[in-house]
Amino acid sequence: MAEEYAECLLEKNFHEDCSGCKVDQMKRLRRGFPFWELFTVWIIVLCTALPISSLFPFLYFMIDDFNIAKKEEDIGFYAGFVGEFVSSFGSLHQIIVFQTHIVWVCVPFGGCSFMLGRAFTSVAWGLVADRYGRKPVILIGTASVVVFNTLFGLSLNFWMAIITRFCLGSFNGLLGPIKAYAMEIFRDEYQGLALSAVSTAWGIGLIIGPAIGGFLAQPAKQYPSLFSQDSIFGKFPFFLPCLAISVFAFLVTIVSSRIPETLHNHKFNDDESYDALKDLSDDPESNKVAERNGKSSLLNNWPLISSIIVYCVFSLHDMAYTEIFSLWANSPRKYGGLGYSTADVGSVLAFSGFGLLIFQLSLYSYAERLLGPIIVTRISGSLAMVVLSCYPLIAKLSGLALTVTVTSASVAKSVLGTSAITGLFILQNKAVRQDQRGAANGIAMTAMSLFKAIGPAAAGIIFSWSEKRQGAAFLPGTQMVFFILNVVLALGVVLTFKPFLAETQQ
DSSP: OHHHHHHHHHHHTOOTTOHHHHHHHHHHHOOSOOHHHHHHHHHHHHHHHHHHHTTTTTHHHHHHHHTOOSSGGGHHHHHHHHSSOOOTTSOGGGTEEEETTEEEEOOOOSOHHHHHHHHHHHHHHHHHHHHHOHHHHHHHHHHHIIIIIHHHHTOOSHHHHHHHHHHHHHHOOOHHHHHHHHHHHSOGGGHHHHHHHHHHHHHHHHHHHHHHHHHHSSHHHHOTTTSOTTSHHHHSTTHHHHHHHHHHHHHHHHHHTTSOOOSOSSOOOHHHHHHHHHHHOSOHHHHHHHHHHTOOOSTTOHHHHHHHHHHHHHHHHHHHHHHHHHHHHHSOGGGTSOOOOHHHHHHHHHHHHHHHHHHHHHTHHHHHHHHOHHHHHHHHHHHHHHHHHTHHHHTTOOHHHHHHHHHHHHHHHHHHHHHHHHHHHHHHHHSSOGGGHHHHHHHHHHHHHHHHHHHHHHHHHHHHHHHTOTTOSSSOTHHHHHHHHHHHHHHHHHTTSTTTSOOOOO
8 A cells, every 4th residue: 555655646746857756767667686776886885985995004104204203103193183094904013013011002093084074074965965966965975086085195294184184074975875875766675785785885995995005005116117216106105096096986976977866856745745644544654654754853853863873883883893803813812812914814804895795785685674674783783792702712723723713703793793784774764754864864974973983092992901901800801802892782782672773664
């Protein structure tokens, strides 16, 4: 009955000059798998993720070249203001210095420039997307990567790097609107797949980015037969990886110019729709939908706000885990770490990215349709706690057993973490009307950015503290680190239960 009503309402409110109506009509008539839509969403998100992570391998050396740090130990401090966080993908062994039982970790302050810019403007870009459409915001976002990422590679000093990163974060506000677009361009049965593609592309971007940065940075030094010291790539040793990503972003901008606009440019008669929906039946669920459509304040929308709060908790955990995994894998065996090189860590994360891609594009949508987003989030969080509890035991292995086990655990953790967050994406976008999705995702992005800014710094401090308590009676060494991670994760799982997390009935 609800589907018949939706079709009736579409016919009644169809406008020939409305691109949103044309998209709705296209979805209703389309059959088959939406390969092109999936591809476009995937490359757009990848485009916005690559600039964030590509600087990890060379950021330390870039700050060193600026000659702003008085001592080598200060480089990590300044790096934190430029990048999102310093990862083990680069020369982490130069950033972490182990002295007896003390670990001096150069922990950044959460990417003050990029993340601050994104936090300040996410809601504004969401409002623009709700007023003028998703497509303009997406085009501005991809174009900003072309401009500001290129300028970042040409930075002459520390402050130029800070300003270009801040501008990149400020103008690249497409991550919220692209979630709204993904919900609107796909049929209902593929919406879970659409939002899982957003999560997967983001995760893959954070893995591919460092590889691009590592292979292409300082090309005159790495590949002297191809690049001269007198060339632009010799004078600007970190320009090539930025240029490569900017070229990709330019191609994505061209592709994005061909995508349809999904926002309706006319207003539905809300009162008429409300009355019509109530008259369909005496079903209380239909009345809930009608009542929800009559509400306009996002801050009074508890299904939205509750899902954003849970999303922030899982995001804090995810960012802290990413930082801690790198530190733990690189730390010496005597401190409970794995003693891995940066190349070893890169291999583990590459397998994790591949496993995540396979799962999200093949199995997640089926799990979401079978169980629903809340159950998927709850189960994923619970299983992730079990996986994390095994990490201190993994450090006791060696050889092939260690490699296989830590890789399997990393794949499982990536799949479970991303599945939990994807379920929350779905809840957020189903909790609001179409003309509110941009702003709703903007609020979520702002809150998430603040929590993700806290994650790496807090993780580094906790990890450093844990290294000092190897002989503690209660949870010595890294056992305490993974216990604290599980406490945060347990909080997220508890918040998925009623009455806190409320799911909008559709």
